[in-house]
Amino acid sequence: MSNRPVYPFVAIVGQEKMKLALILNIINPTLSGVLIRGEKGTAKSTAVRSLANILPAIEVVKDCPFQLLPDSAPDVCEGCSRQECGCKSNPPGPVETVHRGIRVVELPVGATEDRVVGTMDLEEALKKGEKRFEPGLLAAAHRGILYVDEVNLLEDHVVDILLDSAAMGVNTVEREGVSFSHPARFTLVGTMNPEEGELRPQLLDRFGLCVHIEGINDPEDRVAIMERRAAFDEDPEGFCEQWNEDSKSLAEKIEKAIALYPQVHLDRALLYEIASYCLDVGVDGHRGDIIILKTAKTMAAYNGRTEALKEDVNAAAELALPHRIRRQPLQNIMLDVGELRRQKQMHPEASA
Amino acid sequence: MYNPVYPFSALIGQERLKRALILNAINPRIGGVLIRGEKGTAKSTAVRALGELLPEIRVVAGCPYSCDPDQPQSFCGQCRNRADGVQVRLRRIRVITLPLNATEDRVAGGIDFNLAVKTGLRSFQPGLLAKAHRGILYVDEVNLLDDHIVDIILDAAASGRNSVEREGVSSCHLSRFILVGTMNPEEGELRPQLLDRFGLCVEVVSEKDLEKRAALMHRREAYDRDPWGFIRRFQAENDNLTRQIVSARSSLKVVSFPDHLRRLVSEICTESNVAGHRADLVIEQAAKAAAALKGHPEVTVEDVQEVAPLALAHRKRETAPPPPPPKHEHNPERPPENPEGKQQEREEHEQPEQDQAHSEGPLETGEAPPSEGPGEAQGNSEERPQARGFDSADQFFDVGETFKVKKFASPKDRVFRRGSGRRSRTRVAQKQGRYVQSTINRNTGDVAFDATLRAAAPYQLKRKNGSGLAVILRPEDIREKIRERRIGNFVLFVVDASGSMGARGRMTASKGAIKSLLLDAYQKRDHVAMVSFRKDDAVLNLPPTASIELAAGLLKEMPVGGRTPLSAGLVKSYEVLRNYLVRDPTARPIVIFITDGKANVALGDKKPLEESLELAVRLAADERIRFIVVDTESQGLLHFGLACKLAGAMNAQYFKTEDLKADTLLNIAKENVS
Structure with missing residues (x-):
């Protein structure tokens, strides 16, 4: 994977909203992901894959299949019979940890259930006659990004699993003779083309943010896209080298924002503003409120401020609400949230 | 506990939901609660938070079935054979999560693989239903649970025990659990039998109050920033709740239910036109729990009124439709061959919905086929200006x-097909779909390793041949997966x-x-x-x-x-x-x-x-x-x-x-x- 360079994130032309949503999710993983809706060939997948270059590092136990920190989950280590990490070595020595970038784990649309949640380790069973848990994609995605291309085409029963673990942050496996559970908190990133069918409401709600992207109509930008793509295809290494500075400065900006986030303050009056925003446009549940609050604060941190402003709240609502607004059955997803709010405020009776 | 859990006492609003959960924690005989509601209304959060509040119960130490030391007559086989008497241990009531991807062998239990390989003995390894005995069985998104798993749960819930006859093991153990489920009705409804198993049902909606919404956001964000610190802040309140539950549990036995209230309960149930008698029993138990929580020695009318809506919400049947206007006035010369009885009252109009809307109008008693009915008027009023080239x-x-x-x-048949969806159930030939069972027939090459190993396990001692492998498989052990899924x-x-x-x-x-x-x-x-x-x-x-x-x-x-x-x-x-x-x-x-x-x-x-x-x-x-x-x-x-x-x-x-x-x-x- 690392031997073939990926297209640099910073070299993507336009699609600012999508880029912003992804960056915000990196800064604050509790935003719980982003859904990117749009037509084909709008750099949806490219953007997600290219994140690898700018992701911050985390500390994990070396060779731990569950991406854990030392002593963070004694229950898991107890049930885990891996030898590689040294947790179980005798005598229990100091566990080695490494710093590595956050991972983007891709969930292919055709993935089977057992690969996603994990299953019985066959080799172990045959060789030693013992049941051992073989971790699946959810274990690999813990503390990272789980990326589903064409998420609306995902098998229904795989979606159920995602819902299950996304809700609890834990993957519980009770199948094929194995009983095991391990933490699985991940940022869910999905791309989809709405023409091929909509997502189930429950899954839709699990994505913190939602952006809709379209092809770019500015001829100059289109030319830039072509030029850059051609340059990348011709000489990937050279192209990446060229953008290296920009990538680095973005990565630094992200790390600064992560450090700044805990200090960001949001005025109490703005909390009311958020709540009334959600009530105005009509949102199911409270996840919308919470996500707006977090997004606004993250945005402030990204811009180097310690105070979240009204603009942050408005911009956050644009990202957090499109897929949460209560729709008439079978109605399409709303694109312009701010506009909708203005309409509803002007004609409050129409929204009833 | 490696995963922080949002504290129960930090939940804002949703009083009915909280009440229903606490009542169940006090009195397991209520039989669980179903939480229905839109997404993002703290349904799952509340259930998981409840797990932290539950009091301790006495169990036999080391018993996989959580036998009650005070009830030796219902001991499991192991406990009965414990020669030196049983050791008692206190432990918290458990919340057992049933994940949607669970397979049958783990839910009901199956052969103990490790033991079978080592000793050649076939013994039963308890599954989730054993673990959930005397505890809470929790299913998130319960409406998405697979039908064959639902069948197993229904069976256990109805009889209070779980009988297993599979893979050469046979076992039967007690399995009395409180069934707690959450669901979002947008994703489809529950099967009626399963619905009835839930003692109470709560419908949750989001808060509309600005103040509460703001407080809620504030708390959640604080929690996400520092979960452990947040939990510590609410620990005292949580402990307080636990104490209340414990004392209510102990006083529950002495709470009496006056006879005149029984009549009230049955009146309420009749009025709501419920099917069966479960509602009556649930109301009685829930009212007792409510009284115990308040520290009252006797159930009052208020207690009954408080819990009745929760017990009736999902059992109430539509009352008979309001009596239609008398027939003869309407349409005396109706052709006698009209088949349906009740329905014809409504069908003589073009559109029942709209007629009801207009039913106040004096014109309504007129003949059935008016040329300018109310429906027509509405249709025309929706007419758009002619445009876009339509004539x-x-x-x-x-x-x-x-x-x-x-x-x-x-209809379900034996044809294997492709696709996905939720309408018709079908066997699938690809290696996709939910693994529901294993079979000894071989034709797909989709080996069910777990079942294969379990089939081979008891023979391992005999087959030992120094190959270095712990398990030796023979062709006759091979089992294949039967996968099933619904296709649209x-x-x-x-x-x-x-x-x-x-x-x-x-x-x-x-x-x-x-x-x-x-x-x-x-x-x-x-x-x-x-x-x-x-x-x-x-x-x-x-x-x-x-x-x-x-x-x-x-x-x-x-x-x-x-x-x-x-x-x-x-x-x-x-x-x-x-x-x-x-x-x-x-x-x-x-x-x-x-x-x-x-x-x-x-x-x-x-x-x-x-x-x-x-x-x-x-x-x-x-x-x-x-x-x-x-x-x-x-x-x-x-x-x-x-x-x-x-x-x-x-x-x-x-x-x-x-x-x-x-x-x-x-x-x-x-x-x-x-």
């Missing part, structure tokens, strides 16, 4: 009221958009019916396509797609007007179906005709009606296709019954628009019960 005869009608439609699915069907809508459909708001009602069917199609993940016919031609408005939104949009825009080329509609549907079946020969399409059957344009020289019936017979020759005819004709004086003939020709299921509505046997969860 003046074209009309646009609003989409009528939607409702929940009856279940229909292709392909549903083709064939809509009559001729002028006759426009009369008296028929189209509005029909559009309502179509939209209801589309909604159903969405929940079942069907592919849909839509053909409409009017004037001289039929058009494929919507080629097969999974985007139901597209279909709904189209429905709204559909113009109505002109004559009725039913034959053309039939031919067009045939083309669509043929193409679809070529691509996927195992598909089982469902075709829904929405028409009054009054064909008046032919393709050839024959009479339009005759021709269309002939075509219909030919179309129905393909056994893979199922037909449904929805008759939009009114039950007036002039009744042609042409759609019925069409249905006969195609061997189709025949419905009136009104008949499509699903049985309203269980009117789910209306807040205003009392």
